[in-house]
Amino acid sequence: MQPSTRPAPVDVPRAVLELLRGAETVTAFTGAGMSAESGIPTFRDAQTGLWARYSAADLATVDAWSRDPALVWGWYQHRARLARASEPNDGHIALATLAERCTVGIVTQNVDDLHERAGSNVTAHLHGSLFAPRCRHCGTRSLRADDADAPAPTGDPDAPDPEALRQEPPMCVHCRCEVRPGVVWFGEPLPVDEWGRAEAAVLAADVVLAIGTSGVVYPAARLPEIALATGIPVVEINPDETSLSEAATACWRATAATALPALVAALNAH
Structure with missing residues (x-):
């Protein structure tokens, strides 16, 4: 007899299920662990290829x-191509499905578009987006999310030759200054509008899900703290213990792609 290929059922912790069962508004606060399951490397965990060659400080x-x-x-365009080649995982899809049951706000630290491609509306991209470049001078959003006509770097797709990676940025159609990547760089403040929407979404929630986030990148990491300080329960979904774990209302040691589909299935079964 051939062994079954069907994945083993995932038990949803009772505390998590009880918190979500009565929730009318849920805010999902997602971090790099959410996208990592789609094959997108993180700054902290990837030590090979492109990410080993270039540090964040570089x-x-x-x-x-x-x-x-x-x-x-050129490096950010390469990252955009990698993101476009990735697909939303079961966790992204489960959050979109959860929105059929209750109001779901998504606040993400990720700069990809996997939530959107899964069918969700994102409330706030706290750290910007690979697909929203803007003029470095006047801030005008560029219509060129990436340079589709530029050849992809040659050689190793994960660690292209630096010279193959280089690509002159386009010019703003209004002021003729360089268009820069639409992400928040280290040392830059978060966009005021994005932070305002994120904070409002957290404060409007019956439950906050902190998914795949390390809880150490501030000021974004303040959002679960704000929820807890105002009495809003926070459920951490992460395979690893984080700085949020001790304070969280409930912790579920599982990945997003494993936990979220199980959670949605359990909620729909009752």
Whole structure:
């Protein structure tokens, strides 16, 4: 007899199920662990290929842009191509499905578009988006989310040659200054509008789900703290213990792609 390939059923912790069963409004606060299950590497965990060759300090800062905008722009376009080649995982799809049952707000630290491609409306991209470049001078949003006509870097797709990666950034159609990646670099403040929407979504929630986030990147990590301080329960979904774990109302040691489909199935079964 051939062994079954069907995955084993996942038990939803009773405390988590009880908190979500009566919730009319849920805010999902998602971090890099959510996208990692779709194959998108994180700054903290990936130590090979492209991410080992270039550190965050090399390319994700204003100073890096000032030193070598062609390298920084090319690197982010490469990241955008990697994100486009990835697919939403079962966790992304489950959050979109949960929205059929209750109001779901999504506040993400991720700069990809996997939530949107899964069918969700994102309330706030706290750290910007790979697909929303803007003029470095006037802030005008560029219609060119990426340079589709530019050839992809040659050689190893995960660690392209630096010269193959370089790409001159386009010019703003209004002021003719360089268009920069639409992400928040280290040392930059979060966009005021995005933070306002994120905070409002957290305060309007009956339950906050903190999914795949390390809880150490501030000020984004303040959002679960704000919820807890106002009496809103926070459920942490993460395979690893984090700085949020001790304070969270409930913790579920599982990945997003495992836990969220099980949660939605359990809620729909009752």
